Amino acid sequence: MKIFASLLLPVFFLISCQNTPKEDSVQANSSFEEYLSFENRDDQYTGGIKMIPINTDNGTFKVWTKRVGNNPTKKVLLLHGGPGMTHELYECFDGYFPQEGIEYIYYDQLGSYYSDQPADLSLWNTERFVEEVEQVRKALGLDNSNFYLLGQSWGGILAMEYALKYQDNLKGLVISNMMSSIPEYNTYAQTVLGPQMDPEIYKEIKAMEEAEDFGNPRYGELLFEHYYTEHVLRRPTDQWPEAVMRTLKHANNQVYVHMQGYSEFGITGDATLKDWDVKERLKEIRVPTLVIGARYDTMDPDHMEWMSKEVQNGRYLYCPNGSHLSQYDDQKNYFDGVIRFVHDVDQGSF
Structure with missing residues (x-):
């Protein structure tokens, strides 16, 4: 359990489904076989995988991507959480997007397991x-x-920042399980979620945080038993999906700790994201936007509903059974909402 729990420390900041009518699902494809075909594609040899060179001020590195399906008007790039997690958090999309004719691209950000992992904090x-x-x-x-x-958790931060600079390149934006203000997230974690725990357990956790005793196995054990299974993924530990456990195993803690920090009740210390806040700039986002919140999330669902009204062309998706990884613990609502959003934007009916 000690080893198991130590792998779960980064999980917090990672980081549902009635199908839409089938006549909407494949309208841009002449056939389902065309959706599945790699014929005449430059990534046929690798089964959709591309290692894409990324130029930085400190050199050129490669990141891993994998395309699934073919659809000329519906292509969803998935931004994983963490920072420093992997695309594996989204493997459940295989169960929903293909039959809807939606193309999607798995992507490990620089520093993540399947991409280059330079040991350079400035990146x-x-x-x-x-x-x-x-x-x-x-x-x-x-x-x-x-x-x-589509970005979830840290990926949601990245998606918002991308849209604020490059929204002219977007057809649609999905912000999943991420607030627009880290200070407001900190307040929610420390004044709402923390006090919901058993007072003695919460006191013990906070004492270890104040002592910066994050390597204590007890810290991970308490969080997993009393916090993760309530607010990150609402399943008993032996029912956590293999893909999620694989993500945790592959996490890059250097990236995670540098940007998110050690604490699971907010971002504190010298973590670079601790002051991040774009809530006053949401009104600049005019591209069709879906904001996803969940009842048991680590993020405040009321704040995310507010976000959907701040952007110029927004919609709110609420997952009443979900937590931070609501693509797993509230799949019915999560995927119904995401799929409908993609189809509606594509058809001009959003």
């Missing part, structure tokens, strides 16, 4: 990650006729 900042996403977009041939960007 781990939001501005550079935004430019990385833009280079990935260009390499994959995505544009405002087809490009949907």
